[in-house]
Amino acid sequence: MVIELVDLKRQYQVLREEIMPRIEQVFAGMNLFLGENVYRLEEEFASYCGTRHAVGVGSGTDALHLALRAVGIGPGDEVITVSHTFFATAEAIVLAGGRPVFVDIDPATYTMAPALIEAAITPRTRAIVPVHLYGHTVDMDPVISISRKYGLSVVEDACQAHGAEYKGVKAGALGDAAAFSFYYSKNLGAYGEGGMVVTKDREIATAVQMLRNHGTRERYQHELLAMNARLDEVQAAVLRVKLPYLDRWNAARRTWAEEYSRRLADLEEVVTPVAQAYAKHVFHLYVIRTPERDRLQKWLKSHGVSTGIHYPIPVHLQEACSGFGYSPGSLPETEAAAREILSLPMYPELTMDEVTYVCRTIRDFVHGKKARRPKGAPSSVAREVAAG
Numbered sequence: 351m352v353i354e355l356v357d358l359k360r361q362y363q364v365l366r367e368e369i370m371p372r373i374e375q376v377f378a379g380m381n382l383f384l385g386e387n388v389y390r391l392e393e394e395f396a397s398y399c400g401t402r403h404a405v406g407v408g409s410g411t412d413a414l415h416l417a418l419r420a421v422g423i424g425p426g427d428e429v430i431t432v433s434h435t436f437f438a439t440a441e442a443i444v445l446a447g448g449r450p451v452f453v454d455i456d457p458a459t460y461t462m463a464p465a466l467i468e469a470a471i472t473p474r475t476r477a478i479v480p481v482h483l484y485g486h487t488v489d490m491d492p493v494i495s496i497s498r499k500y501g502l503s504v505v506e507d508a509c510q511a512h513g514a515e516y517k518g519v520k521a522g523a524l525g526d527a528a529a530f531s532f533y534y535s536k537n538l539g540a541y542g543e544g545g546m547v548v549t550k551d552r553e554i555a556t557a558v559q560m561l562r563n564h565g566t567r568e569r570y571q572h573e574l575l576a577m578n579a580r581l582d583e584v585q586a587a588v589l590r591v592k593l594p595y596l597d598r599w600n601a602a603r604r605t606w607a608e609e610y611s612r613r614l615a616d617l618e619e620v621v622t623p624v625a626q627a628y629a630k631h632v633f634h635l636y637v638i639r640t641p642e643r644d645r646l647q648k649w650l651k652s653h654g655v656s657t658g659i660h661y662p663i664p665v666h667l668q669e670a671c672s673g674f675g676y677s678p679g680s681l682p683e684t685e686a687a688a689r690e691i692l693s694l695p696m697y698p699e700l701t702m703d704e705v706t707y708v709c710r711t712i713r714d715f716v717h718g719k720k721a722r723r724p725k726g727a728p729s730s731v732a733r734e735v736a737a738g
C-alpha cells in the first residue's frame with residue numbers, strides 16, 4: 351500500500367465541480383485582484399474566526415510580516431517567539447525590521463512554554479509571536495497576561511491552526527492580530543499562495559490593507575513605503591468554496607488522530623500527540639516522537655508510507671540565523687524534539703485501511719518483525735491488510 355503524507359488529489363476530485371465554475375467566473379470577469387471574492391472571503395473568514403476584520407494577503411509569510419509592521423514592529427525591536435516552527439516565523443520578524451528572540455517549547459505540546467517568556471524580555475522587547483504549531487494552540491492566558499504586564503503586542507502565528515480553539519475561542523481571535531497561511535497543504539489551502547491577517551482592531555486592519563497594496567488607500571497616493579502582497583481573486587474564489595468544509599475536514603482529522611493514538615497507545619517507544627484540555631487540536635500534522643525516528647522513517651518508506659519531519663533543524667541553528675547568538679544546546683527541548691519527531695500521513699480523506707496499515711507497520715517495526723523477505727513478495731504487513 352502506498353500512502354502519501356498528504357494527498358490533495360482526493361479532495362480536488364470531490365470539489366472539482368464546485369470550484370471550476372467559480373474560477374471560470376473570475377476569468378470571465380477579468381477582475382483578478384482585490385475584487386468581490388477577496389472582500390467576501392475576508393468577511394467570511396473574519397466571521398469564522400470571530401474577529402471583526404480580515405485582510406487577504408499573498409501568503410502566510412506576508413500575513414505575519416505585515417501584521418508585525420501594523421502593530422508597530424520596526425528596526426531594533428525584539429520579538430519573542432519559538433525556534434520550533436517553520437522558518438517563516440523568524441523570517442517575518444526580520445522582514446519587519448525586528449530581531450527574533452527564541453524561547454524553548456513545552457515538550458508535551460511542542461508549543462511555546464509561557465513560563466520562559468519573562469526571562470527573555472528586555473527593554474527592547476515589543477511583541478510576542480506564539481505559534482499554534484501542528485494545530486494545537488499555545489497556552490494563551492499566561493501569554494496575554496505577560497503581554498499586558500509589559501505592554502507588548504501579541505501576533506499569533508496561526509498558519510497551522512485554521513479552526514483550532516483555545517478555551518472555546520478560535521485561533522486568530524486571541525491576540526492583537528493573527529496570521530494565517532493558505533499554502534496548499536494547510537487545513538484550509540488555496541491552489542497557489544495566499545494568506546490572511548485577522549484582527550479585532552480597525553487600525554491594524556487598515557494598516558495591513560495599505561501595506562499589502564504599496565502603502566495606498568487611494569490609487570497612486572502612497573502614504574507608506576510598503577509592498578505588493580495582495581491575495582488574488584482566483585485563490586479567494588477557491589478558498590470561498592473550501593471554507594464551508596473546514597469544520598468537517600477538521601473533524602475528520604481529529605477522528606484519524608484518535609484512531610492513530612488508540613492503535614499506538616501501548617507502544618512505549620512511541621509518544622503520541624497530546625491535546626491539552628484548553629485546546630481543540632485540529633491536527634494540521636499528526637506528530638509522533640521516538641528515539642528511533644530515522645530508522646522508523648526508513649522502515650515506513652520501505653513499506654510505502656511517506657512521512658515528514660516538521661522540522662528537522664530548529665530555526666536558531668539554521669545558517670541564516672547564525673548572527674542571532676544561539677548555538678547547539680541553547681534550546682534543549684526544541685533540539686531534542688527536532689531529533690525525534692515524525693509526522694505521519696494526515697488529511698481528511700485518509701481511509702481506515704490506510705490508518706490501520708500505517709499503525710501495523712509501526713507496530714511491526716517496534717516489535718522487531720523485520721525479517722528479510724524475498725524480492726517482490728508482499729510484506730507480512732501487506733498480507734495482514736490484504737487478509738483484512
Ligand SMILES: Cc1ncc(COP(=O)(O)O)c(C=O)c1O
Pocket residue numbers: 409410411412414435436438439481483507509510530531532533544545
Ligand atoms: C508556522 C508557520 N508560519 C508561517 C508559515 C508561512 O506561510 P506561507 O508558506 O503561506 O508563507 C507557515 C507555512 O508554511 C507555517 O507553517
